[in-house]
Amino acid sequence: EDKVVQSPLSLVVHEGDTVTLNCSYEVTNFRSLLWYKQEKKAPTFLFMLTSSGIEKKSGRLSSILDKKELFSILNITATQTGDSAVYLCAALYGGATNKLIFGTGTLLAVQP
Amino acid sequence: DGGITQSPKYLFRKEGQNVTLSCEQNLNHDAMYWYRQDPGQGLRLIYYSQIVNDFQKGDIAEGYSVSREKKESFPLTVTSAQKNPTAFYLCASSTPAGNTEAFFGQGTRLTVV
Numbered sequence: 001e002d003k004v005v006q007s008p009l010s011l012v013v014h015e016g017d018t019v020t021l022n023c024s025y026e027v028t029n030f031r032s033l034l035w036y037k038q039e040k041k042a043p044t045f046l047f048m049l050t051s052s053g054i055e056k057k058s059g060r061l062s063s064i065l066d067k068k069e070l071f072s073i074l075n076i077t078a079t080q081t082g083d084s085a086v087y088l089c090a091a092l093y094g095g096a097t098n099k100l101i102f103g104t105g106t107l108l109a110v111q112p
Numbered sequence: 113d114g115g116i117t118q119s120p121k122y123l124f125r126k127e128g129q130n131v132t133l134s135c136e137q138n139l140n141h142d143a144m145y146w147y148r149q150d151p152g153q154g155l156r157l158i159y160y161s162q163i164v165n166d167f168q169k170g171d172i173a174e175g176y177s178v179s180r181e182k183k184e185s186f187p188l189t190v191t192s193a194q195k196n197p198t199a200f201y202l203c204a205s206s207t208p209a210g211n212t213e214a215f216f217g218q219g220t221r222l223t224v225v
Contacts, residue, residue: 006154034213042202042216043155088154090214092206097162100145100206100214101171104154 002027004091006103013079014111021074021106023089031098033065033072036088038105043088046074079110115139118203118217125190125197125224133188133220135203144186145204145214148172155202161186190222198224 007022025033032050036043047056049065049072056063060079065072076083086105092098116137125131135144143162147155157170161180175194180186186205190197200221206214 041200041219045213045215048213090155092214097160097168098143098206099157099160099168099170100204101157102147102155107152 002091002093002099002101004089004101004103006087006089006106008106009104010107010109012109012111015080017079017110018075018077019079019108021076021087021089021108023072023074023103025070025072025089025091027091027093027099027101029093030067030070031092031094034090034092034100035063035072035074036090038086038088039084046087076108079108081110081112084108084110116203116205116215116217118201118220120220121218123220123222125222127224128192130189130191131222133190133201133203133222135186135188135217136184137186137205137215137217138184139205139215140183141205141207141215142183143206143214144180145206146170146176146178146186146188147202147204149200149202149219158188158201197222 004025035046047063052067060077063074088105090102092100119134145160146158156172159178161167177189202219203217204214
């Protein structure tokens with residue numbers, strides 16, 4: 001069964017901490033892995049990873065993919081209260097018809 | 113501006129009624145998706161479509177139906193057969209090759225009363 005698993009399910013940290021969110025996947029014909037941030041309604045795009053070992057960075061956020069271990073991490077350094085959100089990981093995969101499935105998300109709460 | 117639009121934002125339905133959620137995109141994307149999100153949960157795939165007049169069931173298709181008569185539109189009907197329809201519904205679109213991210217609409221919150 002194709003699946004995406006995220007851990008931890010929830011996390012509480014203090015401002016300034018560094019956090020690492022995990023995402024593992026088991027899918028057929030993997031194409032890419034995507035990270036999204038969801039605060040209230042629509043998820044907003046963070047990163048798209050297609051190749052192993054290439055870190056993508058955006059400000060205090062970074063992410064990397066390991067296609068051998070079927071794993072990705074999302075790092076957030078110097079966390080701020082505005083980072084509080086659900087972080088979703090998704091795998092795009094498939095042969096003739098691409099499918100995009102999501103993990104259950106990690107709920108991050110950053111306390112002042 | 114290009115984007116993906118869902119309507120309505122909030123919808124109330126009586127038990128036993130069918131209701132249709134709208135999703136329109138002007139991004140020229142071939143692929144479109146419908147997801148359901150319950151409180152504290154991730155997104156679960158209901159249906160997806162890679163091309164006009166073709167669509168596939170996702171993981172939780174029972175009680176739902178879709179159509180894809182136009183590239184821009186992918187409406188979702190929540191039928192009376194759906195046992196627990198109260199949820200937040202998100203529509204997304206992307207290029208079928210997957211070389212760009214999926215874009216999301218703002219969602220429709222359906223409540224059965």
